[in-house]
Amino acid sequence: MEFSSKLLERAVNEMSQLPGIGKRTALRLVLHMLRQPKEQTLALTEALQTMRNDIKLCKSCHNISDVDVCDICSNPNRNEAIICVVEDVRDVMAIENTSSFKGLYHVLGGKISPMDGVGPHDLNIESLVEKVKLGKVKELIFALSSTMEGDTTNFYIYRKIQEYNVLTSTIARGISVGDELEYADEITLGRSIINRIPFEATLKS
């Protein structure tokens, strides 16, 4: 692709670094910005900058937050004896949207995937085990996506916390095997939390 302007070329190249955005899409987006008032581009870049610089991860659950301890972890009405273990910030948002869970979360930041070079130590597993050790947690709900990597991660954590007195469950198999959690519809996702089953039961099936 030949550009008539170095500034345009640089903007398109930077935009096309984003996942799922090719050169053509990047060009379309950038030309759209040129047609809009300057203030709109300023608002976008300012929002992205501020977010990237100032955003925090909750010290307890590793969810994205504006403060040190997120709104969910610091909410006294939530049941701190139940922890829902998820891969990603998007999963917290998805479950919160169902309004069917009143415990706390723990965001792993991914799942164990040797193919992608992600091992247990790249994830927030140690801090979860520490929480369990303190003895306040009565139940862990595994809400990882139903894939090979998700199952491996569930099992790894299960082995780590087995010796402590804590119930483990997984969300019900209402989610199709191989589907990503974030694309599930709210009813299915909500029911799968209510109808969670003991983790041991899943080992037999």
Place this chain on the structure above:
Amino acid sequence: MEFSSKLLERAVNEMSQLPGIGKRTALRLVLHMLRQPKEQTLALTEALQTMRNDIKLCKSCHNISDVDVCDICSNPNRNEAIICVVEDVRDVMAIENTSSFKGLYHVLGGKISPMDGVGPHDLNIESLVEKVKLGKVKELIFALSSTMEGDTTNFYIYRKIQEYNVLTSTIARGISVGDELEYADEITLGRSIINRIPFEATLKS
């Protein structure tokens, strides 16, 4: 969609202002930025800002440019007697990629579309007519898209420059190279038969 962070929410909202980017896609892009080093977001926002603030439109052809008169218009090897009239900057890039045109361009900035509230005075038509009046231009090639709006725009310009001594042509409409004949639409196929070209002419290209 419930966000655990106002900063995240603002970034997602700004991103989803872009055409074809919904809330979910915006969230995916923004979370990707959070996983990448800060420098990458800085590079993106800086490139967009600089582009939006410093980019110019060529004073002659209205193409995007870093200088007052673009590289194409200021190139002495290009034939200034032939002007190719296009809607958009992307069309200039597309034609330049073919390396088959050595004249100059004129970017209208859209096409006449009463439905979208775009009239002739919203486009760079007046400056094109002025160029033709100077008498140096021998031929105008209309390379607008083959739609009702494109045809209207072609005809409007044609009426405006009719009184001056200038040839007008449109790019050939026909079956794309490599396309199967049976899948072509009737209008395109019909036109390609009416506007057939001598076989000898195709042997040279």
